[in-house]
Amino acid sequence: MINKKVANAEEAIHDIQDGDTLMLGGFGLCGIPEKCIAALVRKGIKNLTCISNNAGVDVFGIGLMLQLKQVKKMISSYVGENAEFERQLLSGELDVELIPQGTLAFRCMAAGYGMPAIYTPAGIGTEVAIGKEVRNFNGKDYLLEKAFEANFSIVKAWKGDTAGNLIFKATSRNFNTVMAMAGKITIAEVEELVEPGELDPNQIHVPGIYVHRIFKGSDYEKRIEKKTTTV
Amino acid sequence: MLDKEAIAKRIAQEIQNNSYVNLGIGIPTLVANYIPNNINVCFQSENGLLGMGPFPKEIEVDPDLINAGKQTITMLPGAALFDSAMSFGMIHAQKIDLTILGAMEVSENGDIANWKIPGKMVKGMGGAMDLVASAKNIIVAMQHVNKAGESKLLPACTLPLTGIRCVKKIVTELAVLSILPEGGFKLLERAPGVSVETIKKATLGKLIIEGEIPEMAFD
Numbered sequence: 001m002i003n004k005k006v007a008n009a010e011e012a013i014h015d016i017q018d019g020d021t022l023m024l025g026g027f028g029l030c031g032i033p034e035k036c037i038a039a040l041v042r043k044g045i046k047n048l049t050c051i052s053n054n055a056g057v058d059v060f061g062i063g064l065m066l067q068l069k070q071v072k073k074m075i076s077s078y079v080g081e082n083a084e085f086e087r088q089l090l091s092g093e094l095d096v097e098l099i100p101q102g103t104l105a106f107r108c109m110a111a112g113y114g115m116p117a118i119y120t121p122a123g124i125g126t127e128v129a130i131g132k133e134v135r136n137f138n139g140k141d142y143l144l145e146k147a148f149e150a151n152f153s154i155v156k157a158w159k160g161d162t163a164g165n166l167i168f169k170a171t172s173r174n175f176n177t178v179m180a181m182a183g184k185i186t187i188a189e190v191e192e193l194v195e196p197g198e199l200d201p202n203q204i205h206v207p208g209i210y211v212h213r214i215f216k217g218s219d220y221e222k223r224i225e226k227k228t229t230t231v
Numbered sequence: 232m233l234d235k236e237a238i239a240k241r242i243a244q245e246i247q248n249n250s251y252v253n254l255g256i257g258i259p260t261l262v263a264n265y266i267p268n269n270i271n272v273c274f275q276s277e278n279g280l281l282g283m284g285p286f287p288k289e290i291e292v293d294p295d296l297i298n299a300g301k302q303t304i305t306m307l308p309g310a311a312l313f314d315s316a317m318s319f320g321m322i323h324a325q326k327i328d329l330t331i332l333g334a335m336e337v338s339e340n341g342d343i344a345n346w347k348i349p350g351k352m353v354k355g356m357g358g359a360m361d362l363v364a365s366a367k368n369i370i371v372a373m374q375h376v377n378k379a380g381e382s383k384l385l386p387a388c389t390l391p392l393t394g395i396r397c398v399k400k401i402v403t404e405l406a407v408l409s410i411l412p413e414g415g416f417k418l419l420e421r422a423p424g425v426s427v428e429t430i431k432k433a434t435l436g437k438l439i440i441e442g443e444i445p446e447m448a449f450d
Contacts, residue, residue, distance in 0.1 A: 027278040027279075027297070027299075027301075027315070028278075028297060028301035029294075029301070030278070030294065030295060030296075030297045030301070031295065053315070076355060077355050077356060077357050077358070078354065078355035078356070078357040079353050079354060079355040080256075080354035080355060080357075081301070086352075086353055089353055090350065090351075090353065096353075098346075098347075098353070098355045098356060099356075100356050100358070100359075100360035100361050101277065101315065101319065101356070101357050101358040101360075101361060102315075102318075102319030102322060102323065102358060102360075102361035103360075103361070104315075105314070105315040105316040105318070105319050106316060106319065108316070109316040120323065120361070120364070121323065121364035121365055122323075122360040122361040122364045122365075123360050123364070124364060124394075124395065125342075125392060125394065125395035125396075126360065126391065126392045126393065126394065126395075127391050127392075128356075128360065158295075168314075169295045170280075170293060170295040170296040170306075170312060171276070171278050171279045171280050171295065171296055171297055171298075171312065172295040173279055173312060173313070173314045174278050174279050174314060174315050175314070175315045176314070177314040177316070178314060178315065178316045205314075222294035222295070223294070224292070224294045224297075224303060225297075225301040226297075226300065226301045226302045226303070227292060227302075227303050228286045228302040228303050228304075229286055229287055229288060229289050229292060229303065230285055230286045230287070230288060231288070
């Protein structure tokens with residue numbers, strides 16, 4: 001098996017440069033690559049374009065990179081509940097492209113499947129459709145949406161092996177699978193890293209061919225955005 | 232006049248047996264609390280879960296298991312997990328029977344606006360543009376008027392649109408209304424104690440009133 005293992009987050013992100021386009025997995029704070037984000041913050045690189053469903057919260061996740069003005073442009077579907085993100089968007093400090101969540105997923109998926117574009121009805125008749133090709137199939141209008149092109153994809157998995165195979169837990173799978181498939185270089189951080197043969201091939205969500213670097217993160221914080229309980 | 236819980240309770244009556252339902256953030260989330268015992272429903276959360284259960288007990292809280300509103304959640308027996316692409320795949324393939332979501336404005340031809348107030352507030356569309364573009368049935372839960380006292384049921388939306396010609400029914404603190412295929416809000420029910428006159432005053436779009444309008448019935 002081809003060994004994808006690297007030592008840590010610093011080594012995994014060592015060649016990410018100012019101006020790069022990154023995909024970052026996660027939904028809210030669930031399944032975000034928190035070790036790589038911390039390393040990007042420490043490295044201090046700037047002018048990044050980040051493709052991610054959300055931008056974390058003000059004090060965790062991509063929100064940390066926004067605070068330090070490391071991000072030039074965000075491509076996301078939802079800003080709500082992130083005050084700094086909304087402030088930078090409204091003030092024009094940050095270039096933000098808001099796109100439908102399914103379109104975000106499908107544009108990643110298209111990249112991972114080698115398809116140049118997809119058609120979706122999401123956004124028809126709205127400002128999302130401005131300047132895009134519309135085509136009618138069976139009486140319904142669809143927008144042409146192009147596959148993303150990102151230099152790096154950074155994802156977080158539950159378990160992985162050194163061959164790069166990944167398994168996700170619960171709803172932390174979200175965008176992580178399709179983003180893992182979409183990057184020119186894909187970096188995976190995992191809670192548990194094992195040798196090839198220890199994961200059941202039946203259970204693999206992302207085969208290692210899509211993953212270029214993998215490392216085990218430790219002491220995951222896994223912050224919860226809205227802890228809601230019943231008695 | 233209904234409070235948010237009562238709006239949710241009234242919407243819960245709309246859910247058909249053996250249906251797949253997606254609930255948006257806000258009042259729609261509360262609908263899950265009022266499903267009648269004889270109704271079998273499977274909730275989809277677009278971040279990748281079918282078979283969403285109630286909020287967890289303190290000891291069951293799992294940061295890896297949340298709903299689309301980012302709240303901690305549980306899974307029911309028979310639940311299934313998937314990624315965001317498959318989630319929106321099943322939405323666009325029209326496997327979801329009913330979508331319930333909030334709105335800032337709805338127009339008399341069924342257009343909906345719920346993601347942005349230019350220059351003031353931007354939430355983002357999240358999954359709403361996908362859901363409204365492909366849902367078989369959409370019910371909107373919202374207040375009849377905004378905080379400034381202006382009607383949210385309009386001849387045409389003034390805010391940036393989320394989707395066009397898609398809303399089928401609206402439940403507000405004052406009324407239940409359907410949107411007719413040819414356009415117009417048809418008044419179906421009044422909230423207990425609310426007069427037709429009050430609903431007329433709160434509705435700027437074309438309101439269609441035929442015969443006696445019954446009060447909403449609650450158990």
